[in-house]
Amino acid sequence: MKDIITLAIESSCDETCAAVLKNGRYILSNVVSTQIDLHKKFGGVVPEVASRKHIENIQPVIQKALDDANLTFNDIDIIGVTYGPGLVGALLVGLSSAKALAFSLSVPLIGVNHVEGHIAANFIDHKDLNPPFICLIVSGGHTHLVEVKDYGEYEVLGKTRDDAAGEAFDKIARALDLGYPGGPKIDKLSKIGNKNAIEFPRVYIDDESFDFSFSGLKSAALNYLNSKKMKNEDIVVEDIAASFQEAVLEVLVNKSIKAAITKGYDKIVLAGGVAANSRLREMFDEKGKEHKIDIKYPSLALCTDNAAMIGCAAYYDYLKGKVSDLNLNAVPNLKLGQR
Ligand code: KG4
Numbered sequence: 410m411k412d413i414i415t416l417a418i419e420s421s422c423d424e425t426c427a428a429v430l431k432n433g434r435y436i437l438s439n440v441v442s443t444q445i446d447l448h449k450k451f452g453g454v455v456p457e458v459a460s461r462k463h464i465e466n467i468q469p470v471i472q473k474a475l476d477d478a479n480l481t482f483n484d485i486d487i488i489g490v491t492y493g494p495g496l497v498g499a500l501l502v503g504l505s506s507a508k509a510l511a512f513s514l515s516v517p518l519i520g521v522n523h524v525e526g527h528i529a530a531n532f533i534d535h536k537d538l539n540p541p542f543i544c545l546i547v548s549g550g551h552t553h554l555v556e557v558k559d560y561g562e563y564e565v566l567g568k569t570r571d572d573a574a575g576e577a578f579d580k581i582a583r584a585l586d587l588g589y590p591g592g593p594k595i596d597k598l599s600k601i602g603n604k605n606a607i608e609f610p611r612v613y614i615d616d617e618s619f620d621f622s623f624s625g626l627k628s629a630a631l632n633y634l635n636s637k638k639m640k641n642e643d644i645v646v647e648d649i650a651a652s653f654q655e656a657v658l659e660v661l662v663n664k665s666i667k668a669a670i671t672k673g674y675d676k677i678v679l680a681g682g683v684a685a686n687s688r689l690r691e692m693f694d695e696k697g698k699e700h701k702i703d704i705k706y707p708s709l710a711l712c713t714d715n716a717a718m719i720g721c722a723a724y725y726d727y728l729k730g731k732v733s734d735l736n737l738n739a740v741p742n743l744k745l746g747q748r
């Protein structure tokens with residue numbers, strides 16, 4: 410069978426990305442142009458600034474992806490692009506470019522859900538991984554516990570009712586003056602902090618639910634910090650970081666293990682930016698061994714936003730005939746499994 414070459418584009422948040430893949434799972438190039446430095450001084454992503462930067466970056470990023478792969482536009486068989494969820498102005502930059510290219514090259518356009526992309530990152534790193542499995546997707550915008558029944562077939566078991574896990578990391582890091590994005594900084598500081606120094610709440614909602622809630626924990630951490638400041642007491646930043654991190658991760662790990670046991674799975678797959686967290690991986694590895702559940706996570710580069718994961722998801726959609734119309738629009742609040 411002829412190789413299928415996918416050009417993938419991702420611009421849903423603060424990274425302008427393009428990648429070229431062979432047969433869905435093999436990366437020929439993967440270009441990520443991050444805007445982190447640009448947004449740092451605002452303490453988070455400024456949507457208007459992100460859109461403008463995407464416009465500046467998108468063409469050179471796509472060209473670099475082709476150059477790195479040693480290919481030209483004529484070699485491209487299908488185009489995959491993120492059309493949601495994300496910032497509407499940011500999404501539109503990648504989507505418009507993808508539509509223009511699909512039209513001019515006369516190749517199929519495949520609109521991809523960003524969260525499905527995060528799951529698919531694992532298919533690139535683990536060539537022998539196939540559904541079904543349980544997947545925990547934890548990023549700056551999403552916290553989902555999902556039953557992945559087949560390629561492109563999902564059942565959401567639970568999701569966050571308020572803040573995403575990464576968002577909670579970023580907000581606490583900001584309160585601790587650690588800068589943006591906060592997740593990696595808290596991860597690093599926690600290694601020298603005492604995770605049992607402060608007993609922050611673990612919010613399980615109830616025994617039956619696979620939903621998450623992090624706003625109570627976030628408030629508890631902020632209140633702790635404020636009361637220490639008001640009393641002029643010393644703040645041990647690394648202890649707060651480690652105690653907060655442990656409270657977030659414990660709930661994520663325990664709920665995922667429970668979902669696997671309840672639904673009869675022996676495989677849990679992690680995805681999204683927070684899956685880069687070293688303590689999360691350590692806790693999952695430990696619990697996985699204890700319950701004889703195989704734990705898989707993507708390489709660090711494929712945990713955070715990139716276009717290779719979008720290309721992989723697009724490839725499997727294409728094989729199933731899920732091709733998009735050229736009038737595809739950006740859907741900022743696109744739900745998992747919805748088209
Ligand atoms: O997947 P991603 O790049 O973007 C979204 O789709 O949201 O995830 C970014 C999020 C940020 O909130 C960032 O703080 C968090 O992932 N993150 C981490 C780590 N690395 C990135 N959180 C905890 N520990 C890390 N090592």
Ligand code: ZN
Nearest residue numbers: 523548713714
């Ligand atoms: Zn993401």
